[in-house]
Amino acid sequence: MDEQTSEQKLYDFWEKAGLFKADPKSSKKPYSLLMPPPNVNGDLHLGHAMQQSILDAVARFKRMQGFDVLLLPGVDHAGIIFESTFNKELAKENLSKQKLGYDSWMKRAWKFKEKIYNSFHNTWTFLGISADWSREVFTLDPKIQQATFVEFKTLWEQDLIYKGAYIVEWCPKCNTAIEDVEMEYEERKEKLYYVKYQIQNNNVIPAEAGIHGSRIISQRLIVFWTKYGMTDQFITIATARPETIYADCGIAVFPNHPKFAKFIGKFAINPLNNNQIPIFEDTRVEKDFGTGALKITPGHDPLDFAIGKDHNLPILHAIDKLGKMTDLAGDLQGLKIAEARAKVAEILEQNGTIEKVEEYTHSVPVCERCKTTVEPLISEEWFIKMKPLAEKALKNLDKINFLPKNYDKILGDWLSGIHDWCISRNLWWGHRIPIWYKGNQIQVSKDSPGEDWVQEEKVLDTWFSSGMWPLSTLNWPSSAKASEGKPDKSDELEKYFPWDFELTAPEIKYLWIARQIMLSLWFKDSIPFKNMFFHGTLRGIDGKKFSKSLGNGINPYDLVQLWGVDATRMALYSYSAPGRDGRTSRQIIDERCRNYRNFGTKIKNIYRFIYELKPKEIATSPTAPRNDISTTLGTDVIAIRQLPEKQSHIDNKKILEELNKTINDVTKNLESFQLHLATETLYEFIWHKFADVYIEKSKDRRAEAQPVLEYVFQTCLKLLHPFMPFLSEELWQKIAPGESIMTKNWPKTI
């Protein structure tokens, strides 16, 4: 507990001294790091702690190297996940979106957001993150609202935004569209019906068959076919959802189907309503599934929707948003899906169009909240045409240094096969789409264009705003305009963009990273960041992801309480190899933390030995703190190093050479963001070379060794500072009261 408060004190000291602040007016070269904004949906977990510790180490390193460092923090409103989390909270009080209504729901949502926000700040502070808090941004802040609006308006004016039909997953019970993340999959045993569709023969369809009539007397079909010798004149399809047959609009078969190819271009007859539906080829139909023919129901299936779109089929709905049959189903209108399915099966059985029924186990998407089977439904949504943006990104991908390297190719592949981005969401939490309607008129506007204009109810996809994060956090577009007028050196966008360093978890490489690259190039004609670091994911010991529901998460706060911040950070760096996942458990992470806690203790003892237990006869040596102790000492040590062999002890030369090597290695490893190697090098040098060997042997010749002891130790503190900020600062201030190690220069070799 004592340690915690002393760390808090140091943190306050740094903040008050303004050491975290970037200075756009500074003449120093800029180095900018963008914090990936965590989602406001719960406490920060161990993965966040690792991510932020990496970020902080790089920032502290660059500051000491003499850069004007901007580490810009922020938080993402995270539409879907936030709403889902928040609505679950409300459910505990037996409340819901519907019950509260828009205004009071929103009020409570902001309060909930504040609560999470505060917990984020605690975590950042106790981890020692040296971000410039005066510039902190939330994705719903006014300036981000403005940037998002300009983003939308520009794309709209460039004719890249359009409204189109789109399949959304609809939960009939919650009466809302739900997102992938809100879906679960359940293994269900269902029946797979093989249904025969008669082929229409233009020549021989007698009126008596009733094909053109209202509803055929189904039982008579088979009799009829047999009578006219047409028993092989049909296509069989397999379906698990026969009730959707009412909305069938076509039948697709895979190319060169041995049995069905001859029917291409003809029409099939819907066995439920006798509609004539076209038969055509499509490569998306799988040869080996079902019969190789697929009924196309664009209103109720995403694949069918896509196929239907390409073949200009209409979109019909047999099921409505409440999960009930529509008027398309005739007598079955109003029935629930399950009832309708049973009825349809009966009808098909009666009219002899069922070839066979198979037991069939497959996973069915269900709503995570109410476990109701989710129904795909067509809905009107907003899209961006991505092709031109992706093409520009593809051309510039090689300008970004990806770690690990192969992400260049992974993102490239994705960009090459890009499809349009659906940017609208049926949520309340987010940026409202700035579209206004009045009758048939449409306008893009931030505020109401006047009386009787109604705003689009949907909000924008979270990634639509966070995709602009690299620009909007630096006050784009207003600063862009300012700089167009007359160049101003203090302009922050010009100074800090593109960002020098960005890092994130690999699972959002497409959702976030690819979009940032596309949007930055589109709006600013520049890559958003120069170095893109994908860290690994911390997983459970079984290799599976940590998750709240499994309860296998590890709270960084617990570790910090037990082992201290610096030790926890060091343990996390040991997992920070780019792109490498780490398996861990509370026990294993504790082992590592304990090891680094011991390392910290070792360092404190080295300090005690060198400074507090300095023999009296050298107590007045010229190594007492001055303005810059390291410079002064460095001179002394250089002198020692340059002494001829006989006068300078061989151990001195050896340790100074090894220190040089350590400085080089640590610097190189930090420059290439290999923090796991940097910390390992330091650990090895300080403990096993400096303490175990040099210090031990120096005891016989203490006075002579003292300048070297001090020099090596001070250099180590500086090298250690990016990783163990608190311990290094605490000891530095004991050596040089009133100074901060943060303001010292990064060590150079001598």
Next chain:
RNA sequence: GGGUACUUAGCUCAGUGGUAGAGCGCUACAUUCACAUUGUAGAUGUCGGGGGUUCAAAUCCCUCAGUACCCACCA
């Protein structure tokens, strides 16, 4: 189905062409010494299997097997 990685000491992982490494654990010894949150010494591995390239392969290539993740899909 498409993609990406991983497989090295009992465990968790580094190392990516030149005599197998760390931490934890294990064994033995030491300890009034800055530090037992310690020190010294030690044991433990055909670097997933098989094949190839090379003077030389844990490291490069091919192949098989297992594991995990990402994306898509499940008529």
